[in-house]
Amino acid sequence: xxxxxxxxxxxxxxxxxxxxxxxxxxxASVRLVSYKETTLRHASGLIDLLGYTPDGEGPLEDPYDxxxxxxxxxxxxxxxxxxxxxxxATFDEITGDRYRGExxxxxxxxxxxxxxxxxxxRYPAGAAAGLASDPRSTLFVGIERVPDFEPSxxxxxxxxxxxxxxxxxxxxxFPIPLRDDAKKTRFAHLLDANETVDGAGEGVRxxxxxxxxxxxxxxxxxxxPAILGQDHPAEVRDDLASALGADVFEVPMGPxxxxxxxxxxxxxxxxxxxxxxxxxxxxxxxxxxxxxVIEQVAIDRSGQEIPMTAEQYVxxxxxxxxxxxxxxxxxxxxxxFDCHVPQPxxxxxWFEDDVFGDHAFARFGVDVxxxxxxxxxxxxxxxxxxxxAGGVVGNYDYAAQKCGSGVSIATxxxxxxxxxxxxxx
Amino acid sequence: MSDSELPDDGTTPPGEQAPAGDQSEPVFESEQEEFEPxxxxxxxxxxxxxxxxxxxxxxxxxxxxxxxAEVDDDFPGPQFQGPEQWRLTNDAEDDDFDDSVMQCxxxxxxxxxxxxxxxxxxxxxxxxxxHVSDQRLSVxxxxxxxxxxxxxxxxxxxxxxxxxxxxxxxxxxxxxxEKVLGVSKERExxxxxxxxxxxxxxxxxxxxxxxxxxxxxxxxxxxxxxxxKQVAYFHGCYANYNTPEVARAMVRVYEELGYEIVxxxxxxxxxxxxxxxxxxxxxxxxxxxxxxxxxxxxxxxDVIASCSSCSMALRQEYxxxxxIDGIADLSAHTYDALEYLRIHEDIEELxxxxxxxxxxDVAYHAPCHSRNQGLARQSLELFEDLDGIxxxxxxxxxSGISGTYGWKEExxxxxxxxxxxxxxxxxxxxxxxxxxxxxxxxxxxxxxxGYEITHPLEVIEAxxxxx
Numbered sequence: 091x092x093x094x095x096x097x098x099x100x101x102x103x104x105x106x107x108x109x110x111x112x113x114x115x116x117x118a119s120v121r122l123v124s125y126k127e128t129t130l131r132h133a134s135g136l137i138d139l140l141g142y143t144p145d146g147e148g149p150l151e152d153p154y155d156x157x158x159x160x161x162x163x164x165x166x167x168x169x170x171x172x173x174x175x176x177x178x179a180t181f182d183e184i185t186g187d188r189y190r191g192e193x194x195x196x197x198x199x200x201x202x203x204x205x206x207x208x209x210x211x212r213y214p215a216g217a218a219a220g221l222a223s224d225p226r227s228t229l230f231v232g233i234e235r236v237p238d239f240e241p242s243x244x245x246x247x248x249x250x251x252x253x254x255x256x257x258x259x260x261x262x263x264f265p266i267p268l269r270d271d272a273k274k275t276r277f278a279h280l281l282d283a284n285e286t287v288d289g290a291g292e293g294v295r296x297x298x299x300x301x302x303x304x305x306x307x308x309x310x311x312x313x314x315p316a317i318l319g320q321d322h323p324a325e326v327r328d329d330l331a332s333a334l335g336a337d338v339f340e341v342p343m344g345p346x347x348x349x350x351x352x353x354x355x356x357x358x359x360x361x362x363x364x365x366x367x368x369x370x371x372x373x374x375x376x377x378x379x380x381x382x383v384i385e386q387v388a389i390d391r392s393g394q395e396i397p398m399t400a401e402q403y404v405x406x407x408x409x410x411x412x413x414x415x416x417x418x419x420x421x422x423x424x425x426x427f428d429c430h431v432p433q434p435x436x437x438x439x440w441f442e443d444d445v446f447g448d449h450a451f452a453r454f455g456v457d458v459x460x461x462x463x464x465x466x467x468x469x470x471x472x473x474x475x476x477x478x479a480g481g482v483v484g485n486y487d488y489a490a491q492k493c494g495s496g497v498s499i500a501t502x503x504x505x506x507x508x509x510x511x512x513x514x515x
Numbered sequence: 516m517s518d519s520e521l522p523d524d525g526t527t528p529p530g531e532q533a534p535a536g537d538q539s540e541p542v543f544e545s546e547q548e549e550f551e552p553x554x555x556x557x558x559x560x561x562x563x564x565x566x567x568x569x570x571x572x573x574x575x576x577x578x579x580x581x582x583x584a585e586v587d588d589d590f591p592g593p594q595f596q597g598p599e600q601w602r603l604t605n606d607a608e609d610d611d612f613d614d615s616v617m618q619c620x621x622x623x624x625x626x627x628x629x630x631x632x633x634x635x636x637x638x639x640x641x642x643x644x645x646h647v648s649d650q651r652l653s654v655x656x657x658x659x660x661x662x663x664x665x666x667x668x669x670x671x672x673x674x675x676x677x678x679x680x681x682x683x684x685x686x687x688x689x690x691x692x693e694k695v696l697g698v699s700k701e702r703e704x705x706x707x708x709x710x711x712x713x714x715x716x717x718x719x720x721x722x723x724x725x726x727x728x729x730x731x732x733x734x735x736x737x738x739x740x741x742x743x744k745q746v747a748y749f750h751g752c753y754a755n756y757n758t759p760e761v762a763r764a765m766v767r768v769y770e771e772l773g774y775e776i777v778x779x780x781x782x783x784x785x786x787x788x789x790x791x792x793x794x795x796x797x798x799x800x801x802x803x804x805x806x807x808x809x810x811x812x813x814x815x816x817d818v819i820a821s822c823s824s825c826s827m828a829l830r831q832e833y834x835x836x837x838x839i840d841g842i843a844d845l846s847a848h849t850y851d852a853l854e855y856l857r858i859h860e861d862i863e864e865l866x867x868x869x870x871x872x873x874x875x876d877v878a879y880h881a882p883c884h885s886r887n888q889g890l891a892r893q894s895l896e897l898f899e900d901l902d903g904i905x906x907x908x909x910x911x912x913x914s915g916i917s918g919t920y921g922w923k924e925e926x927x928x929x930x931x932x933x934x935x936x937x938x939x940x941x942x943x944x945x946x947x948x949x950x951x952x953x954x955x956x957x958x959x960x961x962x963x964x965g966y967e968i969t970h971p972l973e974v975i976e977a978x979x980x981x982x
Contacts (some may be wrong), residue, residue, distance in 0.1 A: 093857055123889075127628050132574050269588045275579045345574040367896055371627050371889030392830040392888050393846040396858060412630075 092386055092397035095121045095367070096513035099506070100374045100387070100426070101406030101414065102128040104495055105480020107357040108502030109404045109509070112180060114364035116510030121398070122366060123389055125373035128354050129412065134342040135316075135349025136200060137181065137189070137499070139174075139211035140166070141492025144448075149209035153496070154195050163485040165497045168460045169504055177500035181212065184360045188352070190218045199223055203239050203315065203341050205247025209492060214349045216323050220313050220339030225254045229309035230341070231302055232261035233277065235270055238344050239315035260305035265290070265297035277317040278348050281326045295326060299333035311337035316348045323352065372396070377427060382474045384427070402475045402509035405429075405456070405464070406502065409481030409488075415454055422454050424482065429456040429464040429472045432484065448487075455484025462505045475512070477505035564601050564638050570631045571598035577635060580628035582913035583620055586932040590618045593625035597638040611649055612642040619643070620917035620930075621790040622883040623827070637835040640789045647792030658696045662919035663791040666783040666800075669707070669756040676707035699927040705757045705958060712750055712759035713778065716766070722777050725766070729775035736773055744774045744859075747811035747818045749804075749849070751825040752783055753954035761954075764976040765821045765852055771980045772860055777816060779807040784825040787919045789832055801837050804829070809841040818849040821972055823952045824918065826851045827884040851885070851952075853893055853971055862975075867900035869978035876905040877969065878944035880937055880960060882953035883913050894950065894971045901978055906950065909940035914951075916959035931963070938963040950974070 095118075099110040102124025110122040142148030143159050150156050157174070160167050166174055182192045189212045191198050197209040199222040207222045220228070230241035241259035249257045265287045266280055284293035302312060312330075318340055319326035331338040342349050361368060372389040379385055384403055388395035407414030407426065416425040422433045422440075431454060434440060440451045455478075456464040462477040479501035481488070488494030571594065578584050578592035596616055604612075616639060625635040650656055661668065672679035682688055683704040693700040710718075720727075730740050738744075746769060754762040769776055782800030789797055808818055820826035829849040833842050856862040881891035891911070898906045915933030920926050941949060941964050949960045949968040957968040 091859055091861070126630050127576065127580065129630050131576060131579070132630070269591075272588070273575060273578045273584065273592070276585060279585070346576055346579040351579075367892065369889045369892055371887055371891075389889070391854070391890075392827070393834070394830070394848075394850065396854070 092399040093121070095119045095398075095400050097121075097402045097404065097506070097509045098123065098387065098398055098400035099404040099406060101404075101408060101480065101482075102126075102368070102370060103406060103408055103412070103480060103498065104130060104133075104353075104357070105408075105498035105502040106404070106406035107361060108177070108180070108499050109406055109479050109506030110366045110368070111184060111357065111361050111364050112503045112506030113404070113510035113513075114361065114366035116507055116514070118402075118510035118513050120361075120364075120366040120510075121400070122361065122368040123372065123374060123398070124368070124370045127370055129408070130354040130357070131347065131350045132345035133347065133350040133353070133495075134202075134208075135214050135347060135353050136208065136210040136217070136342060137191075137212035137495040138209070138488075138492040139178070139197070139496035141197065141209035142490060144487070144491060146490070148492075149199065149207070150197060152195050153197060153211060153493075161485070163457070165458070165483055165486055165501050166493070168458065168462075169500055173504055174496070174500045177503035178211065178496070180503050181499050185212075185353075185356060188215050188356060189213065190215055201244065201248055201253075201313065201341060203244060203343050205244035205251075207248070207251060207253070211496060214323075214340070214342075214352065216316065216318065216327060216340040216349065217342065218339065219311050219337040220341065222248070222253045224311075226310040226337070227256040227308055228258070228311050228313060229302075229306060229336075230257065230259045230313045231305070232259070233315060233317065234261060234263050235268060235272055236274060236277065236315050236317065237271065239341065241313075244313075244341065256308070258305070258307060258309060260302070262298075262301040262305070265294050265301060273346065274315070274317045274343060274348060275320060275346060275351070278320040281317070282319045282322050284326075284329070293329075295329040296333050299330050302334060306334065306336060309336060311339060313339050313341050316340040316343045318348070320348055320351060323348070374398075374426060379473065382471065384473050384475055401513035403473075403477070404502075404505045404509050405476060405478045405482055406480045406505075407482050409455055410451065412481060414482040415456075417451075417454075422451075424456050424464075427464075427472065427476060429476075429478070430466050431455065432457050432467075446490075448490075452487040452489060453485050455482055457485070458483050458501075461508060462501055475509075477509055479505040564634060564641060565604060567634045567638060568598040568602040570633045571629075572631055574630065576628040576630060577625035577633075580624045582622060582624065582915065582933045583618060583929065587618065587929050589615070591615055593619070593635055593639075596642070597625065597635045598633050600642060601638055612646045614646060616642045616646055617792070618926075618929075620913075620915075620920040620926075620933075621786075622913050622917050623887050624883050624913065627887050634835070636832070640794065640832065640836060643789075643792035644794035654695070655697055658698060658923070659791040659919070660793060660796075661696070662698070662922055663787040663793050664783070664796060665787055665919070666752045669752055672707045673711050673756045676709050680704070680706050693924050697924040698922055699924045701927055702922055702958075702962065705753075707756055708759045710759065712755045712762035715759055715763065716778050722775070725770060725776045728770040729773050732771055733773040738773055742773060743815070744772075745777070745814075745816050746774050746855070747777045747779055747808055747816040749781060749784070749808060749818055749820045749825055749829065750778065751820065751822040751954075754821055758954060758970070761821055761970040761972055764970065764972040765819070767980045768856075768972055768975050769819070772856070777811055779811050781807060784820075784822075784828040785832065786824040786828045789828070789836070790918050790920065794836060798837050798839075801833055801842070802839055805833075805839050805841045805845050809845055812844055812848045816848075817855065818845065819852050819855055820849060821852045821952070821970065822954055823851065823882045823885040823888070823890070824955075827888060830888070851888065851890055851893075853897060853952075853975075854890060856975075857893065857897070863897060863900065866897060866975070866978055870902035871974060871977045872903040874904050874969075874974060874977055875948040876907070876946040877948045877950040877974075878909050878941040878946045878966070879906045880909050880914060880941070880949065880951045880956055881911070882951055882956045883917075885952055886911070894952070897971070898974065901974075904974065905946065907944040907946055909937055909944060912936040912940065914953075914956040914959040916955045916962075918955045921955075921959060930959070934959055934963050941966065
């Protein structure tokens with residue numbers, strides 16, 4: 091006997107989570123299985139919809155206006171604008187006031203820790219005061235022992251790209267001494283708890299504000315590396331802002347990144363609230379099918395194959411970098427269900443010589459139809475009850491086009507909703 | 516370097532090859548067009564873990580997940596402990612490892628946090644063992660070995676349980692324990708049962724009685740009297756010597772559902788030995804377990820464990836650490852007690868029709884070793900529709916005791932600091948009792964909150980057997 095549900099989602103990234111939440115909200119019994127803790131914690135926490143066209147034009151002001159310029163097999167084109175909007179609306183509903191940007195179709199420009207400006211459709215509330223379109227003068231603050239943010243580089247580079255505000259930079263000691271290279275989560279947890287600083291008799295939030303104050307000058311807002319709390323970021327920001335007398339924002343960081351971690355808990359909480367089940371720690375390793383219907387899959391739980399069965403399956407295992415798509419010297423494959431992955435026959439055509447060229451490998455993935463079912467080379471569904479979402483889907487280059495989260499949300503929502511409809515019919 | 520700078524004694528400096536032929540001629544130029552990258556290094560076949568270090572992409576997920584690094588600034592974290600130390604070892608056999616590896620509590624959360632499959636716990640276990648074997652004999656080493664070989668002291672204590680209980684929790688004795696052996700006097704020793712599980716099992720008639728009970732249950736349930744339902748129980752040390760009520764619950768639940776049970780001779784699973792770096796001790800016990808429990812597997816039995824660390828050891832650590840004939844079979848046939856019922860019985864349905872009005876609501880803590888097996892949420896799911904008990908998840912924090920770790924005088928504070936978040940969430944939950952699968956988590960939960968802690972099997976027993 092197998093563990094049964096209506097819809098089984100394979101993969102715990104943003105696509106899998108969106109699929110599971112949407113399916114559960116449709117009333118289906120849902121289980122999400124994830125091999126490892128989600129890689130959302132490595133993500134920026136920004137939700138890109140479309141930043142650049144395939145020809146490299148951009149940053150785009152309005153991503154929706156540019157959908158038409160995409161190739162016909164791009165997931166956005168397959169789904170159509172209305173479906174893409176529906177996905178984003180679902181994301182807005184799930185995240186509530188913890189994400190911003192839904193008031194406009196236009197892309198926001200968010201400063202990155204490297205001092206570039208990233209076009210993105212939704213951003214965490216903590217990044218809201220930092221937008222590059224905002225003319226207020228800005229102080230970037232680095233923290234000793236958080237080596238991945240050098241505020242002077244960010245400030246200088248932003249000034250060089252011509253942002254409409256003055257930038258300045260300062261690096262301060264965190265009021266509670268931590269070891270060199272302490273993880274960002276440690277700073278976040280101390281700020282969450284507003285831990286008392288030894289000898290000062292005051293909380294670490296105020297103490298941090300005091301160390302920044304002498305550097306404030308004319309700055310009207312202050313950007314910190316994203317370490318401002320894991321569970322209570324709004325409180326931490328508010329306390330810092332009122333002590334500083336300036337607005338406070340966070341600059342998203344490299345992994346592990348707090349805005350990514352917060353998005354992870356937000357989505358898992360939403361899945362739980364919708365009645366969805368999930369388990370982390372075991373990969374799906376095999377399946378059995380009767381003709382074109384998947385009957386059962388097996389997860390590998392530390393050595394044992396544990397059977398799981400569902401009416402409908404959603405494949406959200408990610409792309410090449412997540413092993414959702416695999417490659418040998420001869421062939422690119424989708425390793426779990428062996429779905430067809432379009433690819434040039436000669437592997438020397440998988441890439442271009444130019445590092446930033448238009449690489450074929452960047453678009454490798456399963457070939458889905460408009461209903462998000464992976465298709466064979468002949469255009470028939472691989473399985474009647476399998477849909478795909480997110481990075482495992484091919485025909486788009488998320489890195490160049492800055493469309494990764496948007497595609498994951500749109501395909502995740504579409505796949506989850508359709509799977510639930512089919513399963514509960 | 517020109518030829519004139521080469522040492523004249525005929526030797527070549529390290530890293531330099533003696534020049535061959537005319538150096539002015541680039542050797543590869545004519546072949547560049549045909550250049551085909553090939554795998555230079557063969558797949559490693561021995562237990563050399565250095566190749567695991569190459570999988571690390573330094574995202575730091577492991578460090579962010581590590582409960583010890585969270586509270587202890589002297590602990591460099593799993594990224595250093597695992598891939599970085601292993602990358603620096605020249606000789607996989609001889610190099611020493613930094614002694615901070617002894618600060619790792621072996622919760623194994625880094626295994627699941629890593630998106631790239633670095634074999635962290637295998638690296639830690641191996642490094643710890645090398646470090647400990649190089650250590651000179653000291654009081655701490657003796658203390659660790661005593662703690663790791665809990666089964667031996669428990670065996671002795673169980674012969675005179677009342678005396679042992681009184682002696683070990685006698686104030687001055689605990690003070691001496693801390694001063695002489697470094698065992699924290701803050702901890703109360705777990706009480707030894709006056710009747711061990713194995714004594715109870717034997718007195719009850721062992722396997723023969725179990726077959727009778729199972730056959731009667733099958734008849735009640737309308738199943739064939741000779742149904743192929745047989746399991747071998749790996750009870751581990753704690754359920755035998757300290758909490759036989761958990762082991763008895765396992766027996767009653769499984770028999771009620773028509774399973775006949777054997778209880779093979781068994782040693783310790785090895786968990787405390789891995790954590791303290793005594794791999795030789797662990798291997799001795801593993802050999803015994805593989806032989807005895809493996810014999811049951813050959814007879815068609817599946818293996819059930821009620822302790823999450825025991826199932827973790829048998830499933831994952833055994834095949835990672837030891838090369839024993841039959842060890843892969845044991846790993847592949849071992850299941851968590853609740854997991855097995857979920858696969859083979861419609862247990863959720865049975866529980867949905869049952870009621871446990873007499874039981875209090877509980878705050879549930881998923882042990883790290885359950886979490887690593889993907890089982891963190893099964894107790895929550897199972898009891899969702901069971902009448903009479905509300906189960907509140909206390910979140911994904913670590914209890915901090917990690918087996919013998921929290922017993923050490925020098926680790927006690929770290930252990931309690933890690934546990935703080937769990938204690939707070941337990942106290943915030945609408946329940947005055949706790950539930951968990953892991954015996955030492957259970958100890959820590961009780962120690963930090965004063966709550967009584969139960970095992971999910973006891974809840975199922977109340978629902979399906981007593982109800």
